Amino acid sequence: MSNEFKESIHKAVNNANLTGALGKFSEAYKVNRAKAYEGIDFEELRGRIAELKSYAASHLDELSELFARNATERGAKVFRTSDPAKVREYILKVAQDNNVKTVVKSKSMATEEIHLNQYLEKAGIIVGETDLGEWIIQLAGQTPSHMVMPAIHMTKEEVSDLFSKEIDERLTSDIPRLVKVARDRLRPSFLQADMGISGGNIAVAETGSIVLMTNEGNARLVTSLPKIHIALVGIEKLIEKYADVATILKALPRSATAQLLTSYVSIITGPTPNPDGSMKDLHIILMDNRRSEMAADPKFKQALQCIRCASCLNVCPVFRLVGGHVFGQVYTGGIGTILTAWFDELKKSEDIQGLCIQCGACKDVCPGKIDIPDLIMEIRRRLVKEQGLPLLQKTIYSVVNNRHLFHGILRAASIAGKPFTSGKFVRHLPMFLADLTDGRSLPAIASEPFRDRFKKIKQPKLMEKAAFYAGCLIDFAYPEMGEALVKVLNKAGIEVVFPQDQTCCGAPARYNGAYEVAAGNAIDNIKALLAEEVKYVISACPTCTVALDHEFISTFESLEQTEWIPKAKELAAKTVDFSTLVKKLVDEGRLSLKDGQKLGKITYHDSCHLKRTLKVSEQPRELLGKAGYEVTEMFECDMCCGMGGSYSMKLPEISGPILKRKLHNIRETGAPLVAMDCPGCVMQIRGGLDQDGADIKVRHTVELLAEQLKD
Amino acid sequence: MYDQFKTRAEGVSAEVHRFDTKNVALDFIHRFLKEEGIADSENAYALWADCPFLEGIDRKALQNETAGLKFEVSRELADKARFGISQMQWALADTGTLAQDSSAIEQRLVSSLPTIHIALVPTSGLLPDMPTLLTKTNPNDCGYLAMITGPSRTADIERVLTIGVHGPDRLIIVFVDELGGAS
Numbered sequence: 001m002s003n004e005f006k007e008s009i010h011k012a013v014n015n016a017n018l019t020g021a022l023g024k025f026s027e028a029y030k031v032n033r034a035k036a037y038e039g040i041d042f043e044e045l046r047g048r049i050a051e052l053k054s055y056a057a058s059h060l061d062e063l064s065e066l067f068a069r070n071a072t073e074r075g076a077k078v079f080r081t082s083d084p085a086k087v088r089e090y091i092l093k094v095a096q097d098n099n100v101k102t103v104v105k106s107k108s109m110a111t112e113e114i115h116l117n118q119y120l121e122k123a124g125i126i127v128g129e130t131d132l133g134e135w136i137i138q139l140a141g142q143t144p145s146h147m148v149m150p151a152i153h154m155t156k157e158e159v160s161d162l163f164s165k166e167i168d169e170r171l172t173s174d175i176p177r178l179v180k181v182a183r184d185r186l187r188p189s190f191l192q193a194d195m196g197i198s199g200g201n202i203a204v205a206e207t208g209s210i211v212l213m214t215n216e217g218n219a220r221l222v223t224s225l226p227k228i229h230i231a232l233v234g235i236e237k238l239i240e241k242y243a244d245v246a247t248i249l250k251a252l253p254r255s256a257t258a259q260l261l262t263s264y265v266s267i268i269t270g271p272t273p274n275p276d277g278s279m280k281d282l283h284i285i286l287m288d289n290r291r292s293e294m295a296a297d298p299k300f301k302q303a304l305q306c307i308r309c310a311s312c313l314n315v316c317p318v319f320r321l322v323g324g325h326v327f328g329q330v331y332t333g334g335i336g337t338i339l340t341a342w343f344d345e346l347k348k349s350e351d352i353q354g355l356c357i358q359c360g361a362c363k364d365v366c367p368g369k370i371d372i373p374d375l376i377m378e379i380r381r382r383l384v385k386e387q388g389l390p391l392l393q394k395t396i397y398s399v400v401n402n403r404h405l406f407h408g409i410l411r412a413a414s415i416a417g418k419p420f421t422s423g424k425f426v427r428h429l430p431m432f433l434a435d436l437t438d439g440r441s442l443p444a445i446a447s448e449p450f451r452d453r454f455k456k457i458k459q460p461k462l463m464e465k466a467a468f469y470a471g472c473l474i475d476f477a478y479p480e481m482g483e484a485l486v487k488v489l490n491k492a493g494i495e496v497v498f499p500q501d502q503t504c505c506g507a508p509a510r511y512n513g514a515y516e517v518a519a520g521n522a523i524d525n526i527k528a529l530l531a532e533e534v535k536y537v538i539s540a541c542p543t544c545t546v547a548l549d550h551e552f553i554s555t556f557e558s559l560e561q562t563e564w565i566p567k568a569k570e571l572a573a574k575t576v577d578f579s580t581l582v583k584k585l586v587d588e589g590r591l592s593l594k595d596g597q598k599l600g601k602i603t604y605h606d607s608c609h610l611k612r613t614l615k616v617s618e619q620p621r622e623l624l625g626k627a628g629y630e631v632t633e634m635f636e637c638d639m640c641c642g643m644g645g646s647y648s649m650k651l652p653e654i655s656g657p658i659l660k661r662k663l664h665n666i667r668e669t670g671a672p673l674v675a676m677d678c679p680g681c682v683m684q685i686r687g688g689l690d691q692d693g694a695d696i697k698v699r700h701t702v703e704l705l706a707e708q709l710k711d
Numbered sequence: 712m713y714d715q716f717k718t719r720a721e722g723v724s725a726e727v728h729r730f731d732t733k734n735v736a737l738d739f740i741h742r743f744l745k746e747e748g749i750a751d752s753e754n755a756y757a758l759w760a761d762c763p764f765l766e767g768i769d770r771k772a773l774q775n776e777t778a779g780l781k782f783e784v785s786r787e788l789a790d791k792a793r794f795g796i797s798q799m800q801w802a803l804a805d806t807g808t809l810a811q812d813s814s815a816i817e818q819r820l821v822s823s824l825p826t827i828h829i830a831l832v833p834t835s836g837l838l839p840d841m842p843t844l845l846t847k848t849n850p851n852d853c854g855y856l857a858m859i860t861g862p863s864r865t866a867d868i869e870r871v872l873t874i875g876v877h878g879p880d881r882l883i884i885v886f887v888d889e890l891g892g893a894s
Contacts, residue, residue: 025870074854132876133867149867156869179865179873186877191790207850217863217878220823223855224816225786242850246841257866260719261806261841264878265858269850272814275786 001650005326005351012322013653018145018153022320023661025152029314030636032258033365042367045251050305050369052244056205056236057295057304063205063238064286071208071284074270078208082288084114091116091197091230092123094283098228100125100194104186106212106219107131108199109147109308110232110287112330113343116197127197128189130218132182139166145324147310147332148256153323186218196222200233201252201308203286207242209269210284213253213262220264227274228281235291236304248307251367255309290342299378303338305368310335312362312372317640317658318355327352334362334372341379346386353379355654357647358511359640360612374554380513381558389514397517403503403524410445410476450479454498457486462495466536466581467529467574471544472504473679481679484706485540488582491709492591494536501528505547506555508645515555519564522552526567537571540578540702542610542678543645548575550613577610578702579677583619586626592710597628599708601671604631605662605685606638607678620677620701627708629673634665643684659688666696673697675704712804712837713886719807720884723861724874729834729886733764736887737773740829743883744777744794747827751779753791757825758784760817762798764831764890784817786824795821795879798831799859801847802886805840806860809884812848813857822859828879830859835891 012018056063068078079090095103103125105111117127117138129138133151137144139162144150151159156173163181164171171181198219202211210231212219223229239248245267253259271280294300313319313333324332328348331339334356341349356376363371389397399406450470466489474481486496506521525548529537539545552568585591604621611617617638621631642648642658662685666674674696676682686698717727730736749757756779759765765782774780781788789795797818799809809830813819822828838844841858848856863878874880 021869028870074851130877131867132865136867149870151867152870154868156871159868175868175871176873178868179876183876187790190877191786204850209850215864215866216876217823218876220819220857221877224819224823243842243845246845249841260723261808261858261860263723263860263862263864265808265860266813267850267856268854269856270854272854273816275816275820 001351001354008326009322009651009653012326013657015153015323017155018323019321019657021152021155022323026314026320027636029258033254033311036254036258036260040250045247046367046369048247049251049307049367052239052241052247053305053307053368054302056238056240057301059240060235060238060292060295063240064235066205067203067208067238067286069208070206071270074208075279076208076270076282076284078284078286080286080288082290082292084287084289087114087232087285087287088116088119090285091232092120094228094230095120095125095195096123098194098281100228102126102128102189102193103195103197104128104130104189104193104222104226105134105196106198106214106222107134107150108197108232109331110199110234111197112144113234113289114287116232128186128193130186130190130222131214132179132216135182135186136162139163143325143329145332146313147308147336153325190221190225193226195228195230196226197230197232198222200231200237200284202239202245202248203233203237203284204242204245205238205240207269209242209267211245211249212266212268213249213264215259215263217264220266223266223268227278228283230283230285231268232285232287235286235288236306252307252309255311255365255367294342300338300342300375302370303335303342303375305370306335307368309367311365311367315361315365317359317361317642318357318654321654321657322355326355334376335370338372338375338379346379346382349379350383353383354650357640357642357644359608359644361640364612377511377513378558380511381515384513384515389512397509397514401517401520403501406504407449410472411449445476446479448479450475450482451498451500453479453483454486457483459486459490459495462490462493464494465532465534466494466496466538467532467534468496468498469502469505469525469529469537469539469544469548470498471539471541471679473683474540478679478682478700481540481700481702484700484702485538485578487706488591488702488709489538492585497532497534499528499531501531503528505544507543507547507551510547510551510555511645515559518551518555519559519561522547522555522568523564526552526564526571529571530567534574536576536581537574538576538578538581540677540700541680542577542607542614543680545575545577546609546613548572577614577616577677579619579623580614580616582705583623586623593623593627593705593708594710597708599628600630600673601632601669602629602673602675603634603666603669603671604637605634605641605666605674605676605681607676607681608640610677611638620675623705624675624701627705629704632669632671634669636661636665641681641684643680645680648684659684663688663692663694667694671696673699675699675701677701712839713834715804716802716807716837719805720861721807723807725807725861725882725884727884727886729888731888733768733887733889736831736885737768739885740796741777743829744780747794749777749779749794754793755779756781756792757794757796758789758792758821759796760784760821762831764798764887784820786820789820789824792821792825794827794829795825796829796831797821799836800833801836801838801844802832802884803838803840803844808841808858808860810844810856810858812853812855814854819855819857822857823878826875826879827881827883828862829883829885831885831887831890833891834886834888
């Protein structure tokens with residue numbers, strides 16, 4: 001990560017205006033979005049959007065051709081190009097041929113993408129943004145920090161300073177007054193402008209129509225008042241059918257700003273008369289700029305299903321801390337990282353891809369059904385493939401890929417770490433864990449790992465067998481969780497086996513783009529876990545479960561190592577997370593919890609991988625309720641805790657505030673106890689509460705249930 | 712459908728009325744303009760764009776009755792008008808949206824430049840939703856399909872919802888049953 005980038009993060013997270021505005025918005029957004037979607041089957045809707053957009057992405061050339069034909073027939077001039085430079089030249093030529101002096105614009109990310117304003121201004125043309133947010137940042141000489149709300153990072157005081165300068169009159173920060181100033185100031189620009197430039201939210205191939213949406217009404221004026229209208233549309237905005245406009249418009253405003261519909265929607269097909277009776281000079285530019293290449297990439301094609309709602313920004317725990325400017329000048333947030341890697345260049349995404357903590361919140365709300373975290377991982381993988389791993393990481397992974405060496409070091413660490421151990425926590429860990437101590441305490445490496453303790457557990461001989469996959473954290477930091485798991489399963493009549501050759505699940509390597517390392521881990525674990533015939537492979541770490549259940553397969557697929565895929569699938573079929581299996585055992589009457597217990601209030605933290613990849617959230621709550629706990633929900637219970645594996649090491653300045661927010665939400669419930677299903681979250685949250693001095697216990701569900709088994 | 716429309720439209724700060732006959736609607740508009748201080752001066756007059764509602768109505772008589780009511784529409788006039796009156800063809804119940812074939816520029820001028828937009832709608836123009844609207848419109852003979860949902864709004868400064876940026880800050884919707892029968 002470059003120093004410059006680190007510096008921009010530092011600046012952003014310490015900007016109270018920015019984090020305050022974004023934080024407030026993201027909290028309200030979640031509630032309002034849910035309300036806007038009331039009575040709508042979101043999964044069904046996004047299924048249809050994904051399908052129609054995916055169809056369009058597979059037929060970009062055909063649809064561009066069809067659009068151009070239809071729009072031309074209706075009297076529009078259509079210009080198709082893949083080159084941003086040609087777009088700029090075309091627009092300038094139209095302007096110069098018509099002696100255009102001033103241009104008014106409605107919001108268009110495509111024009112930002114090609115830096116159109118600067119280009120036209122250099123040629124002596126006055127370009128005025130008319131969307132209030134865009135105008136504000138234009139006056140401030142800044143770039144948009146959010147795709148839908150470009151000036152969300154600015155306060156009303158800053159805006160009033162800008163406007164005061166602009167109209168040469170001292171203004172207060174009264175927002176309605178500021179808005180009125182903008183109206184009065186921009187009205188003459190609309191009336192005088194020789195040319196209007198817009199983007200396009202949708203382009204309909206079968207009719208040659210473009211769809212424009214605004215709340216302020218500026219696009220109506222931009223497309224109505226000047227005699228020339230140029231619409232710049234990225235070809236990913238193409239859809240085939242007119243009727244499908246309604247499908248996209250059902251989701252776009254709801255996902256963008258939690259509105260049922262924007263105040264204004266215009267569907268423009270061909271030129272219409274100007275106020276003086278002449279016909280509008282309508283130009284539509286279909287711009288490719290690497291979109292076709294993207295469509296041809298089997299992995300990234302789905303990114304073209306984006307409808308530019310920016311909901312991936314609105315739900316992102318990282319975005320709400322750092323805002324858009326950290327991401328660069330144009331596209332921001334999750335989808336922005338992907339678009340920057342393509343429309344700009346892969347290299348440009350090198351720093352920003354590292355901002356993704358892989359919590360999956362964006363994937364859940366994306367109306368285009370884009371697996372954004374997965375595509376960011378793919379960017380990581382390609383960067384590593386192109387540039388190799390940094391030396392430090394390379395050293396770490398060469399260790400992780402050698403189980404004997406890796407486990408040897410962890411054992412050594414339990415001794416080396418001793419002098420620094422304070423209670424259950426250490427302040428400093430040796431080796432590569434050295435940076436891990438910012439903002440939270442860390443667990444001591446257990447003096448005896450689970451793999452050794454397991455040999456001493458006396459189990460009854462039982463017919464049904466489950467292999468326990470511990471993962472590094474339970475094995476070496478929280479062996480008591482493993483012991484609790486054995487106790488619970490034995491009670492249900494299942495004997496636990498612990499294949500000693502199991503090793504790291506490969507997630508840390510994979511999440512850093514080191515797929516070859518992850519594949520090595522996968523092969524070792526498949527061999528170990530399938531060696532003995534068992535009914536289940538159970539894990540009490542959701543990240544490990546996801547690795548066993550999904551990622552071994554996708555890692556092999558990415559690397560085209562097909563020979564291991566059947567075995568990986570065999571393992572996936574047996575893999576189950578702790579709460580799901582135990583819930584099933586309880587439902588089948590094979591396991592009973594003590595009756596009539598009154599254990600008091602508890603709150604539950606949903607771990608990212610458990611909730612969003614494995615889709616498990618009710619099971620642990622039901623089990624804890626059955627055990628006698630009174631489950632009280634915290635605010636944003638399924639928001640990431642900021643751990644993200646090595647993320648918390650690389651970006652402690654982001655991980656820290658995310659954790660802080662989580663701790664606050666936990667404390668607000670007043671519960672003396674918080675449960676979760678992930679040892680990584682336990683490490684993060686327990687460490688945070690320890691440094692905080694809060695008297696709240698942090699436990700894995702497995703430990704709590706093991707205490708409440710009926711004899 | 713009317714009730715659903717009214718709830719949705721009021722939810723986005725539009726004002727919704729319904730009358731059975733054109734005469735009653737006209738009385739309402741007349742009264743409304745007076746109360747709001749219509750006058751034949753800048754930022755006080757009203758522009759009424761040609762529409763089916765005006766068929767059979769004596770425009771001269773109306774103008775005599777209400778000083779500041781104009782029927783000729785231009786950019787310059789629309790810019791300084793306080794009221795814009797037009798007839799919208801459809802109303803979408805599930806989002807509280809009005810829709811119109813706005814290919815004629817006058818229709819857009821009176822609904823976007825003045826500060827108050829009075830929108831007449833035949834009650835029979837009520838449709839359940841946008842998919843239905845799209846089956847009723849054909850871009851081949853509609854160059855500019857406009858949809859309007861509430862007044863102009865922004866939340867670009869500190870996410871505070873503020874009404875009236877570039878478009879009207881009030882949207883008065885007047886359903887008229889007689890314009891096309893009750894639905």
